[in-house]
Amino acid sequence: MTREPALRADARRNHHLIITTAAAVFAEDGLDVPMEAIARRAGVGVGTLYRRFPDRGELIAAVAAHTFRAVLEDVRAAAAAAPTPWDALTRLLSGSENLRLTVHLAFLSPHTWTRVHSASESREIHDEMMAALETLVNDARREGSIRADVGTEEVLGLVSWVLAAPASAAESVPRWLELVLDGLRAHRY
Amino acid sequence: MTREPALRADARRNHHLIITTAAAVFAEDGLDVPMEAIARRAGVGVGTLYRRFPDRGELIAAVAAHTFRAVLEDVRAAAAAAPTPWDALTRLLSGSENLRLTVHLAFLSPHTWTRVHSASESREIHDEMMAALETLVNDARREGSIRADVGTEEVLGLVSWVLAAPASAAESVPRWLELVLDGLRAHRY
Amino acid sequence: MTREPALRADARRNHHLIITTAAAVFAEDGLDVPMEAIARRAGVGVGTLYRRFPDRGELIAAVAAHTFRAVLEDVRAAAAAAPTPWDALTRLLSGSENLRLTVHLAFLSPHTWTRVHSASESREIHDEMMAALETLVNDARREGSIRADVGTEEVLGLVSWVLAAPASAAESVPRWLELVLDGLRAHRY
C-alpha cells in the first residue's frame, strides 16, 4: 500500500508546499509557467522541485490529484450542510475555490490531460470526485429541482465551463452562473 | 483610407495569406506556436512574415482585426436574413465560424489582449463589431425575446464564453448554447 | 538524389566549418564536450550548430561520415602511390590523420555507434571505407606480406585499436605500430 518509504518531515512539508504553490501559479499564469518560477515562489530550489516531480507532467498530475481530493471533500461538506441537493449544488458552485481550480485543469490541452490520467493516483481520485458530483446532480434532478430533459453530464459540463472562465472574467462568473442555473432549473414560470 | 503606401500585388497577397494562415494555426495550436510554423504553413519565409508584422503581438492584432471584420459582416448578414432579431442571434451563434475564432482570441491572456487593443486599427473594428452585436441583442430584448432583467453585456459575455469552449468540448457546445439561450429567453413557462 | 535544397554559400561554409571543428574537438576532449564549446570554437552561435544538427548524435554522425570519406581518399591515394600493398598499408597507418580520427570514433560507446550507423549516409560511406581497407589488407596477404594465418578482420581490428590510443600515449604509438606490424609480417626469421 505504502510504496513510498515515508518522507522525512521537512520533505513532506516541501512536497505539500510545492503542490499548493504550483496550483496557485498554474491558476494565475497557466500551465506553461517556468518551473523555476514555481520553485522560486515556493521558496525552494529547482532541484528540489525536480526531485519530487521528474517533469512538468508529473507536477501537473500531482496538483490535479490534490485538487480532485479537495473538491471531493467540498462536495461532501456541501451535501452534508445544505438542506437540499439543489442548495448543495449552488453553494458548491459559488463557494468552492478548489472546484474552480479543478475545472481550470479539466479543460487543459488533451495532451496534458492524457498525462494526468495516466497517473493512476489522480485517475482514481478523479473518478471518485466525478461520481460524487454526479450523485449530487442526480439527487437534484430526482427531487425535481433540475429540468428533467437535461442530462447530468450536460449540467456538469456546462457549469464547469462557466466556472472555468479566466481571471479576466472573474467578476462576471457569479452572474453567469446564476443565469445558467436559473435556466437549468425546473418549474420556472 | 490609404494610410499605407500601396503594396505590390504579391505583397498584398502575402499579407492576406499570412493572416488567414495565422488565424487557422492559432485556432488549432494556440497562440504560442512558433512563428516559423506559421511562416512555413503560409509557404513564405520567416523574414517575410516579420517584414509585415514586426512581432507576434502585431500579428495577433492583425488576425484579430481581420476576424472582427469578418464577424461584423456575419452579424449584418444574419440580421438581414433572419425574420427576427432573436432568430438572427441564434443563427449567428451557431453558424459563424468567424465568431468562434474571435471569441477564442477574445479570451486570451490579458497581456496579449492589451496589445491587441493598443493597435488602433483592431480597436476600431473591435468597437464596431461590438456595437453591431449589442444592437442585435438590444433589438432582441426590445422585441421581448430576451428576459428583461439581464443586461446586453451579460448576454454577450455568457454566450461568448460558451462559444469559446475548446476543441475538446466542441461536441457539447451546441447543446450548451441551446440550454443557455433557453435560459435567457423571456416568457418561458 | 539531392533531397537537400542546396545550401546558401555562407551556410555551406558554416556547415563544413562546424564539422571540421567538431572533429578536432571530439578528438581532443572526447564526445562529451559541451555543444557550446564546439560552437564557440567554430566561431558560430549554438543556434547555428543546432540548426544544422538537431542533436549531438546527428553531429557525431556527420563528423563520422566526413572522416570516413577522408579516409577513403587516403586509402586510394596510398594505394596509388606505394609500390606494394604492404607499403601502402604502412604508409596509411603512420600517415593518415583522418584514419586516426576515424578509429577514435570507431571505438565509441556502442550506443553512440548505433546512432552513427542509423544515419544512412554515414553507414554507406563507412561500408565503402571498410571495403577499401579490406581490399588493401587482402592484397597484402595475397602478395605474401602478411602472415597467412591471420584474418583480414583481425589485422584491421588490432591496428585500429593501436591507432586509437589516446593523446597521452601518442608518443608510443609509432613504435607500437611498428612492433605490431612486424609481428603480423610473414617470412620473418
Place this chain on the structure above:
Amino acid sequence: MTREPALRADARRNHHLIITTAAAVFAEDGLDVPMEAIARRAGVGVGTLYRRFPDRGELIAAVAAHTFRAVLEDVRAAAAAAPTPWDALTRLLSGSENLRLTVHLAFLSPHTWTRVHSASESREIHDEMMAALETLVNDARREGSIRADVGTEEVLGLVSWVLAAPASAAESVPRWLELVLDGLRAHRY
C-alpha cells in the same frame, strides 16, 4: 601504519563495499556515472559515500589503489605458479580481471589520472605494482623469451593498451594479445 584513526566495523565494511562497487560500476558505465548510482548500488546513501571520499577524484584514486594492490598480488601469484617468466606473463595477461580493470583506469583522461597520482597512497602502490610488472618482463627478456630490441616499457605499454580495449571488442582481445605476444617473442622463425 595506522595513520587513519581506526574505523568502526560497519564503517570499514562500507568503505570496502563502496570501493568494490565503484570499481564495478566504473568498469561497466565509465567514470562519469552519477555518484548517486554508485551509492545506490552499494546500498548506502550518497552522504555516506561522500563522508569517505570527499569527491569523485578521491573515489577514483581509492579504486585505483585497490586494484593496483590486487594486481600486485596477481603478479606475485603468477610468478610463483608459472614455470617461466614468459609463462607467468601470458597467464597474467589473459587471466587477471584486476589487471584489465587497472589498465582501463590507467588510460583515463590525463586530468583524472593526475589526481589519482597526487594521492600518495595510490601513487605508492602504483609504483610497487609497476615495479613487479617490470621485473616480470625483465626476467622474461633475460631468459631470452622476449626480443632483445624492445624495451620493457614498450612491452608493458603495448600489452596494456591491448588489454584496455572496450567491452565491445572484448571478444577480439585474446586473439589480439596472442598476435602481439607472438610478435614480441624472440627467436621466431
Place this chain on the structure above:
DNA sequence: GATGAATGAGATTTCATTCAT
C-alpha cells in the same frame, strides 16, 4: 555515523527576432 533532502551551477535544446544574401 548514516541518510537522503536541498541546492544551484551547468548542459541541452528551442525559438523570437535580426540580418546577410
Place this chain on the structure above:
DNA sequence: TATGAATGAAATCTCATTCAT
C-alpha cells in the same frame, strides 16, 4: 522584396556536493 541563416536569451533538466535530521 523575399528568403532562410545566424544569434543568443530563456527554459528544461541533471547531478556534484552540502547539510539538516
